Amino acid sequence: MSPADTIAQPALWPLSLIVFLPALVAAVMALPVIPKAREELIRWITLATTIAVFVLSLWMAWPTLFGAVGPAQFTVGEAGMQAVVKRPWIPAFNIDYLLGVDGISMPLVVLTTFLSVLACGASWPITKHVKAYHVLFLLLETGMLGVFVSLDFFLFYVFWEVMLLPMYFLIGIWGGPRREYAAIKFFLYTLFGSVLMLLAILMLYFTSDLRSLSPEQLVASHVVSPALDAAGQADAVAVIRSAKGPIHTFNLLALAQLGQLPNSPFAAVNLWGMSLETWAFLLLLIGFVIKVPVVPVHTWLPDAHVEAPTPISMILAGVLLKLGGYGILRICYPICPGAGLSLAWLVCGLGVVSMVYGAFAALAQKDFKRMVAYSSVSHMGYVMLGLGVWSATAGNEFRWDAWAQGVNGAMFQMLAHGISSAGMFFMVGVLYDRVHHRNLEECGGIFNRMPVYSGLAVALFFAGLGLPGLCGFIGEVLVTLSSWNYSRVLAVISAFTVILTAAYILWAIQRVYLGGEYKGPHGDHLTPITGRELAIATPLVFLAILFGVAPQLIFNYVTPSVNRQVETLADWTRDIGGKPPQPVAGGPVPAEVTGVR
């Protein structure tokens, strides 16, 4: 550990700043240095912070925009972890401050920073306790970014939980009439999932042993820093491999390497008739799918969305739901591949059920925001399906390309949904700010009164619908295509769901924007869209179109990392002969160890 301290880590400050700058500003703002009454100043400081973080993340993700590529910046097209930062944190438990980005996390980081800027702009109408709101908002941003960049499971969990409390207060204080119910429901659901996740983390930690990894694997997983010279690496490896007792680890990359060993330690332990791997996979999966969310643990989402203020809905739909998908992709599959293979039907099934249920539920809604919330459930179902299609065993060919198509589609769908759903929620919020109701039945004719707004809104709703040429189309079509290789039934169902999606979105557009004249309450408040609202909506519409016609902008980042992971796992499937490893019957524990006669 000691030589690693001295290695230059060029990404230490940029990456740490991206994560902690919001929290730092929040801490300073919470002190009484800025009077509460200076609301305008507080808003501008927050906006400046989110913009600074966005620019910083863009500097990292898109170096060519800023000139030459520095060592701390992201190289597009490279599959592995980049800009890795490692500092010992709690040596007693081998916990590191380990950050890094790859093609999967980098676009999500940029999406988060980007949506934070827009959500901050959308927070201008908030007039209640402005200071507290912005402090919590910034803390939330730190939590979200931390989850995407941490590569240490303990650190990941800390950030995962850090998000909860700000979110609870943001919904509970600034939300709608049933805000308290929605806030506690959100908190309880998520905490339940996280406790399960904590148990899985501990199980994996105590079963892991770094000594079973080869020197190359130790270097590849950044347990031994690749920046060390050959002699330094050899020394560090020797220290690990000559240890007397097992060396446990929270390093996500190392856990993945361990999970994919032919004699994975996680598959060997038997607990109540299932391997520890399966238990861990299930516990983690429950934790993540609550966040996604999938049916039947989705019920917090409509409540939270409906009650949350507009900017928080944007963050919820745009970023928080993606954390679940990201967790499944980054943690569940690589660490527990055997369980992933044998439970692929579960993940895909949950995805399809959410897809169909969400779409039907959206059709039935009278509340505009609730309808958009259920559309999120339906759209995230595609993500689950895309992640789950473990089609590497199809026909015993062990080809990875069809599965990679699904995972790439799922990643694209996450990013596209981040843009379209945040946009839809914002558009609903703009309308709500004027007429103070969201009843689909009492709208109509908005197009005549607010033409610019309606045009932008319809564009975003079409993006959500999945109209070719807009961002929602690419992900859905890739997922549907790839699921054909896994299960034709699921593919057919997911293709037909598009019709349901079209139905509820077109019906909503018809009821809200079309029609002769507006008949609902507060008709005289239907003023044209303001400059601030335009500044938030336009980038979203622009990106929805841009990613629809030039999806390679995203795929350039995503595909190398996704393909590598899928290829590795497909090879792993081939090596084990396409059948998940079974735990040793009866468990490996000799009776005399328990010390009980």
Place this chain on the structure above:
Amino acid sequence: MDLGSLLTGAISDTLDVSLPLFRVELTLAATIVLVLLCRMLPVLRRLDSGLVALGGVAFALWYAWCDLRGLPGAPWPALAAAAVPASRELFGGLLIFDPLTAFIRFLLAGFLVLYIPFTKISGIPDREDGADFYTLVLGASLGMCLMASSNHLLMLFMAVEMASVPSYALVGILKGRKASSEAALKYAVYGAGAAGVMLYGISLLAGVLGTCHFPSMAAELGSVVGESPDSFYAAESAGPIMVLALGSLMLAAGLAFKLSAVPFHFWCPDVFEGAAAEVGGFLSVASKAAAVAVALRVAFGLGWLGGEEMAGASALGLADVRHFAVYLIGLMAAVTCTLGNLAAYGQTNMKRLLAYSTIAHAGYLLMGVAAAVALRGVDPEGCRRAVAAIAFYLGTYVFMNLGAFALVAVLRNRLRSEEIAAYAGLVRTSPGLVVAAAAVLVSLIGLPPLAGFVSKFLVFASIVEAIAVAAERPLMLVLLVVGGINTVISLFYYLRVLKVMTFDPPPEDYIATPSAVWLPGALITALVVPVVVLGVFWSGLYAYAQLAGTFAS
């Protein structure tokens, strides 16, 4: 051996070995005498007894720190102090000095250094009662130090009584308050009952085993249990085994009373509600730390023998003893935790809610104790980690719970109420206090990045480690599930307090009693900042907790 050499031996043992390692307790005793003297002499009567007590306690803290630093293997060699032995029996085996003793003493002394300023700031006791109050607090603390270091059942009983009797009086310190006197009476009656049961249990154990000295008891216990036939119901074995089981259950009942573990928790909510918040803080933190240390002492003292003595039937017998202890402690932990959390739901009084929270946390701590005992014979390293987890938990608990009670006291002075409903809309008038309350309560839930999360993480980690090495696996799985579910359900009532403080509108007739802001603010800050800092940078405290864990070697 004639009487003369026996006497010389005892004198040299006392003067050369025992007393130097007993200086923390001696300092506390001297402080008590000083506080009492100050009241008797007219010249010194104007001296504030709180300051005298604080001075004495600071000395005790310094000595405790030196003892902790002097232990072999203490972290950060740069701070080294005069070396002390790693483990030494004092006063002919009545007490033991080892890393656990040193750690708990340091914790208690550190607690007192925080606690006395807290009572001065919050204004209970008043100047008249000061000397009484601090004498009682120091006396009880002295008893708790003895509890943590006891190595003999008689000493243990006396230490428990020494800690309990002043506590009864402390609960009634609010003179003229009916609730306070009632709580004191209830506590005293309940405590007397528990003490009687415990003493009876001790005499049963002593009667069968012929000794009260832990290592001798363990040796006897090993052979008695180990040589008895396998079948529990066999007629010839039932006698001594039954008596031993009954005796240890009675002993456990007495300790469970100190821990406020279910089903001996009934005093806790009433006492906490009736007593001043300051007293509640003392009972909830210091008393808990000492009781957990005693639980560890008894379980380890009776269930393990060092070195070569562990062999054959004796070793198997002690494994059975540990098995019994793990199930006893583990089941009590599961029930305590669940009942504490469920009962906290309906509370409307903040002190009562904290009482149930204390009960629930006793459950989490006992889970750690169960894991530590389970790991004892299987994985010594893991066992040390489990003890370290408990020590760390106690260390963070000082700040979390004292912080919570300090908030109750400060808010009582400001709002003249301890009802949760009275906190409505507090965020409008005292945002700082609400932020502090959020930190403390969320830490009690166990969410990162606060100290309570790390404690809970460590305890759960020990349980999982026990599962991983298959030490009492079924029970440990149950504990893990129960602990996880309890964490989720505890969320609701802690958050309810925060909800009232932030979401609810302030009452119409809201009048805050104007009170000084600086001192309470500084106090709360001093208690809450460690809750946050220890949640992120916990390596330092954990290193000392690990040191405490080495007592199980």
